[in-house]
Amino acid sequence: MRRKHQPYRRNDGFWSCSVCKWKFASKPSADNCPGILRIECANDEYKTAAQWRKLGFEPVDIGDADATSHGHSSKWHYYYRRDHVRGLTKRAPDAGDSAQ
Numbered sequence: 001m002r003r004k005h006q007p008y009r010r011n012d013g014f015w016s017c018s019v020c021k022w023k024f025a026s027k028p029s030a031d032n033c034p035g036i037l038r039i040e041c042a043n044d045e046y047k048t049a050a051q052w053r054k055l056g057f058e059p060v061d062i063g064d065a066d067a068t069s070h071g072h073s074s075k076w077h078y079y080y081r082r083d084h085v086r087g088l089t090k091r092a093p094d095a096g097d098s099a100q
């Protein structure tokens with residue numbers, strides 16, 4: 001879910017934003033805020049939908065990304081957190097799983 005830009009001054013003189021948590025040298029305008037957590041690039045916890053699909057998962061809600069990064073040609077890349085994806089293949093419950 002996107003939230004409104006919330007810039008604040010850090011102790012070290014830099015600016016940050018409680019929404020995107022990015023570090024800025026000067027007070028950032030809302031235009032610089034993606035409205036969700038901003039990260040450097042994909043990592044173990046945050047991956048794009050395509051990256052998750054390769055691993056056998058898909059985002060629970062494709063329209064609700066958890067993080068973003070600024071890619072080339074001013075495009076944002078969107079990432080989904082590990083706990084917001086589910087397995088692509090639905091395995092039927094094994095008969096042996098049920099308690100006797």
Ligand SMILES: [Zn+2]
Nearest residue numbers: 005017020033
């Ligand atoms: Zn922000």
